[in-house]
Amino acid sequence: MKRVVTLQDISCLGRCSITVALPVISAMGVECAIVPTAVLSTHTMFKGFTVCDLSDQIEPITRHWLSQGIKFDAVYTGYLASEDQCGQTVDFIKSFKTGENMVIVDPAMADHGKLYPAFGPDFPKAMAGVCAQADLVLPNLTEAAFLTGTPYKEDWSEAEVKELLEKLLALGCKSAMITGYGGGKGKTGFAAMDKSGRELSYSHTLLPVNYHGTGDIFSSAVVGGLMRGLELREAGVIAADFVSRCIEYTSSQPDAPWYGVEFEALLPELLEKLK
Numbered sequence: 001m002k003r004v005v006t007l008q009d010i011s012c013l014g015r016c017s018i019t020v021a022l023p024v025i026s027a028m029g030v031e032c033a034i035v036p037t038a039v040l041s042t043h044t045m046f047k048g049f050t051v052c053d054l055s056d057q058i059e060p061i062t063r064h065w066l067s068q069g070i071k072f073d074a075v076y077t078g079y080l081a082s083e084d085q086c087g088q089t090v091d092f093i094k095s096f097k098t099g100e101n102m103v104i105v106d107p108a109m110a111d112h113g114k115l116y117p118a119f120g121p122d123f124p125k126a127m128a129g130v131c132a133q134a135d136l137v138l139p140n141l142t143e144a145a146f147l148t149g150t151p152y153k154e155d156w157s158e159a160e161v162k163e164l165l166e167k168l169l170a171l172g173c174k175s176a177m178i179t180g181y182g183g184g185k186g187k188t189g190f191a192a193m194d195k196s197g198r199e200l201s202y203s204h205t206l207l208p209v210n211y212h213g214t215g216d217i218f219s220s221a222v223v224g225g226l227m228r229g230l231e232l233r234e235a236g237v238i239a240a241d242f243v244s245r246c247i248e249y250t251s252s253q254p255d256a257p258w259y260g261v262e263f264e265a266l267l268p269e270l271l272e273k274l275k
Helices: 018-027 055-067 083-096 123-131 141-148 158-170 214-227 232-251 263-273
Strands: 003-011 031-040 051-053 074-077 102-105 175-179 187-194 199-205
Touching (some): 003 018, 018 031, 018 263, 031 055, 074 083, 074 214, 083 123, 123 141, 141 175, 158 175, 158 187, 175 214, 175 232
Parallel strands (some): 003 031, 003 074, 074 102
Antiparallel strands (some): 031 051, 175 187
């Protein structure tokens, strides 16, 4: 069985970050170890959330694991709590990167043209340093714009998205996949490129509702798919379709909470896609 370690926060309520990554990756038949970067009472779309930074635990966990000879098939990073923590994450990656495993970075820091409330204007530069270590980065359009110093806009042409992908690769990563882009109005999906210039894309109908945490579900499903031996586009398609199905299902439930999708009920459908 493949083993992944994910570094991101625990939002105690909110269906995002580790509370998404752990069940999705585990359900896909991959062991998922965790390094919690912070504990939040809820995700940051709630008002008055509490935060406990766990930066002081990253180095001791790293040291202990190295003493035990523990290895990972992939290192997967998500929400990081501070600029300093981005530096710690780079050190963690270097400690466990072997040349044979994968480093996958979801630079979870922004959406809809704005940084998350916890981050200041210098944070994207620190996150770009993490992206430089990656085999694959998985930003949404907002994050891609912040990472590359590109002004954000609501509508992007294919040529502009291609330029964004090239700028992301210039950070040092081997492949980049921008999520939330479908190539036209009423569409969503992803566009990707690797260092060789090979382009990949996929689109489907954009549903008229939004939920927090769907990017985390997408990234986690991509990680699980890659660990199960899928090619990048195939893993992306399965992840995109699963997210769309989760949104569709959740929006049809009369008592569904606003803060995240009810992905748990649909995990059996995700597993069927792997057969």
